[in-house]
Amino acid sequence: MASLPRDELPVHPLIRSKREKSYMTEQTANLEVLMRQSLQGDKQAYAELLRETARLLRPYLSRRLSFDSEVDDVLQEILISIHKARHTYDGERPYKPWVYAIARFRLQDYLRKHYADQLHHATDIADLENILHDDVTETGISYESISGEVEKLLPEKQATILQLMHRDGYTAKETAEKLGMTESAVKVAAHRAYKVLREKLER
Amino acid sequence: MADIEQLVESLAEDATRVAPAPHPFVLALKWIGAGAGYLVVALLVTGLRPDLAHALHNPLYVAELVALLLIFLATAFSAAVLAFPDLHQKQALAYAPLALFALFVLLMLAAWHADNPPAPLPVHSWQCTLSIILMSLLPGAWTFYAMRKYASTHTRWAGSIAVLSAFSVGALWLRLHEVNDSIHHVLLWHYLPMLAVGLLGLWLGKKLLKW
Numbered sequence: 001m002a003s004l005p006r007d008e009l010p011v012h013p014l015i016r017s018k019r020e021k022s023y024m025t026e027q028t029a030n031l032e033v034l035m036r037q038s039l040q041g042d043k044q045a046y047a048e049l050l051r052e053t054a055r056l057l058r059p060y061l062s063r064r065l066s067f068d069s070e071v072d073d074v075l076q077e078i079l080i081s082i083h084k085a086r087h088t089y090d091g092e093r094p095y096k097p098w099v100y101a102i103a104r105f106r107l108q109d110y111l112r113k114h115y116a117d118q119l120h121h122a123t124d125i126a127d128l129e130n131i132l133h134d135d136v137t138e139t140g141i142s143y144e145s146i147s148g149e150v151e152k153l154l155p156e157k158q159a160t161i162l163q164l165m166h167r168d169g170y171t172a173k174e175t176a177e178k179l180g181m182t183e184s185a186v187k188v189a190a191h192r193a194y195k196v197l198r199e200k201l202e203r
Numbered sequence: 204m205a206d207i208e209q210l211v212e213s214l215a216e217d218a219t220r221v222a223p224a225p226h227p228f229v230l231a232l233k234w235i236g237a238g239a240g241y242l243v244v245a246l247l248v249t250g251l252r253p254d255l256a257h258a259l260h261n262p263l264y265v266a267e268l269v270a271l272l273l274i275f276l277a278t279a280f281s282a283a284v285l286a287f288p289d290l291h292q293k294q295a296l297a298y299a300p301l302a303l304f305a306l307f308v309l310l311m312l313a314a315w316h317a318d319n320p321p322a323p324l325p326v327h328s329w330q331c332t333l334s335i336i337l338m339s340l341l342p343g344a345w346t347f348y349a350m351r352k353y354a355s356t357h358t359r360w361a362g363s364i365a366v367l368s369a370f371s372v373g374a375l376w377l378r379l380h381e382v383n384d385s386i387h388h389v390l391l392w393h394y395l396p397m398l399a400v401g402l403l404g405l406w407l408g409k410k411l412l413k414w
Binding site for chain 2: 038039040041042043044046047050051054072075076079080081083084085086087088089090091093094097098100101102104105
């Protein structure tokens, strides 16, 4: 049997897990040492600690945020927070729980602001209904040219709605009053009718 | 990535020797000492209730005082731990006051049940709430000021605990000063407002402990 180089020899999972564990412990111990040196004013150790921390946190943030730019933004905020709060770490207790507590806090802060902004910029459904009516009629096709299809392809109620709105020039509100429907129901029915017409005419 | 490297360099450039914050137990003992000193001075100025010796024969009154004292101690330790981002890795201590609040509620229920026939209501009412608020303002402001020097990541809970810690000093003072045995009055004008202020502390914490 040809002998494999030592590094390529198959390793039992238990031994691999022990080695990984020991590497992780070493890495964590290094971070603690770096932080202790940083608190003493060692600029080089501090820069190294921040780089290692950024490397540690990037995958954590990537799993929780959609874009790389967001990950970078939050990571920067976390590093600044670590800088501001470094006096709350004494170098005696494990470093990772301390740094992850700050990371979680800043991430939650970012997500809260992000969703609040999204809510702030959300469009009201009532506004959408008004836009909907305008957009779907901007097809360049006149009602007269498809009036035959309207009667043939659409259910009676939808056809009547389109006739009133596009042939007779009634607004959605007036059409609703004429047919004893609500304005929203007229808009929704018109929207469905446009969709059916578009699908059938584009074939 | 380039931005991160730039930031790392500028932060490292800014790094000077930093004195680590005191251990939370040291902080808590300092706050407890200050609170106790304030309580003693307040009682020296306003006076103890004249019937204190007699009142101390009532086990429920003694239990109430002890429970308030324990709440004061527990909230001080909890607030100190909550001032650290990782709770100084002593999570149980941060939530320890919850057990004491539960114990206090049970104690109040027992006192309510035992108040038969009900003790006469004092002539005053809201003045007690106002007195507790005024008495708690200083320790409250001081606790928030002290906590702002650190970096809480549980700002709402920390705010609520800080407020309750300050108000437990105010409540202790009033129970030792006021001649009153009506549990109805104590619940309505001492402890329910305290609960409301505890809820207000959630908001205060979010605003004042931001960093």
